[in-house]
Amino acid sequence: MSGFIGSMLLAILGIVLYNLAQKLQPTSVNPFLILAIAYAIAALISLSLCFLAPWERSSVRVSLLPAACLAIAVVLTELGFLLVFRSGWDISIAGVVSTAVAALILIPVGIIFLKEGISKTNVMGVIVCLMGLLLTVK
Numbered sequence: 001m002s003g004f005i006g007s008m009l010l011a012i013l014g015i016v017l018y019n020l021a022q023k024l025q026p027t028s029v030n031p032f033l034i035l036a037i038a039y040a041i042a043a044l045i046s047l048s049l050c051f052l053a054p055w056e057r058s059s060v061r062v063s064l065l066p067a068a069c070l071a072i073a074v075v076l077t078e079l080g081f082l083l084v085f086r087s088g089w090d091i092s093i094a095g096v097v098s099t100a101v102a103a104l105i106l107i108p109v110g111i112i113f114l115k116e117g118i119s120k121t122n123v124m125g126v127i128v129c130l131m132g133l134l135l136t137v138k
Contacts, residue, residue, distance in 0.1 A: 015095070022081045023091045031082045035075065093136060100133045 025034055084094050107126065110116040 019081070019091055019095050022078075023085050025082060025085070027086050031079055031086075034082065035078050038078070039074075096136050097133065100129060103129070 025031075081094070081098075084098075085091070104126070107118065111118060
C-alpha cells in the first residue's frame with residue numbers, strides 16, 4: 001500500500017476512533033481531567049514511537065513553536081468535541097458539520113496564505129459538499 005493511501009487510511013481510522021472515544025466519555029468527569037489523562041497516555045505513546053520510528057531526529061528548538069500551536073489546536077478540538085457531544089450532538093452529524101465548516105474556512109486560507117490552487121472541479125465538489133451539509137443538518 002502506498003504512503004499516500006496508507007497515510008489517509010491511518011487518518012480516517014484515527015478520526016473514527018477519536019469520535020467514538022469522545023462520544024463515550026463519561027459526562028460526570030471533568031473534561032480537563034479527561035484531556036490530561038489522554039495527553040499523558042498520548043505523550044508516552046508518542047515518545048516511545050519517536051525512538052522506534054525511522055524519521056530523522058531534529059532539534060527540539062525547531063519544532064517548539066509549531067508544536068505549541070498544535071497543542072493549542074488539539075486542546076481546543078478535544079474540549080470542543082467533548083462539549084459538543086455533552087450538549088447532545090449525534091456522533092453521525094457532529095463530525096460531518098465540523099469537518100465541512102473547517103474545510104470551508106481552510107479553502108481561502110490555503111489559497112491566500114499557502115498559495116495553493118483550486119480547480120473548477122474542486123469548486124464544484126465544494127458546492128456538492130455544501131448541499132450535502134445542508135441536507136445533513138436539516
